[in-house]
Amino acid sequence: MPRVSVTAAPLELDTLIRELTTGARGDGAVATFTGLVRAQNQGRQVQFLEYEAYDALAVRALERIVTEAEAQWPGTRLGLHHRTGRLDIGDASIIIVAVSPHRPAGFAACRYAIERVKQIVPIWKREYFDGGDVWLEGATADPDDESARQAAYKTACA
Template identity: 45%
Template structure:
């Protein structure tokens, strides 16, 4: 499922293809974020991940994030491709490309996008652990790490920046 700039796919992601979507003459910077499958999460070994999504809503929410970015950082363009299905260690799960006239805005917008994806986009991650455990979403926080683990920091509101 896609809207050209925002794509949910079950195919491997080619970062350069995502980056090319935001290239333009007005851009002095392009930031590229690649979210990959890591082997260890807080000391627990991961065998593989499974991502699932509600594609229509996921793309709609990604488009919303794109609008939010344009409102906060003028002349900034965003493209996001997120993969679903089974992903092995080191596979790319998500690519976020942001172009902007200036590098600071590109960096800030890119970080904003990944945090907002975690907050509002209906994409679910299931981690399959070496010890036979399976974690889905916040269950990872509550069951595997009852002592707590770092949480995603809040994105400051416009009037707090």
């Protein structure tokens, strides 16, 4: 299983954890983050989400986040899988696993990774809600924007 992926298939947290902990060298922590489709968003009753990705670039952006996090927290190994297609309430849209020598690095790397995903990974969600649908739009993706990267780092270490 690859460390990063963009896939229409259901996400498998246990498999990703196993991938990252196989041959573990005495690490002390596995931290994970799973993002779920919420029932409510900005006062709207959500029916389901449709995720779309620029797959080739999204995989590269996820790999970049892994590289950044592993450089920031030496000894940490990170994996990220993002799902695409139609997702219903409660479905997992993203899983992040950080294996690290100690828990502070693991928690921080997970938080950093999800913040960076929201900044630079070319994936979009279309929300279908009671009464209509709308493309959600967040950050203008710019991996070279150092102030955005610093903001993600500060959030991760808050």
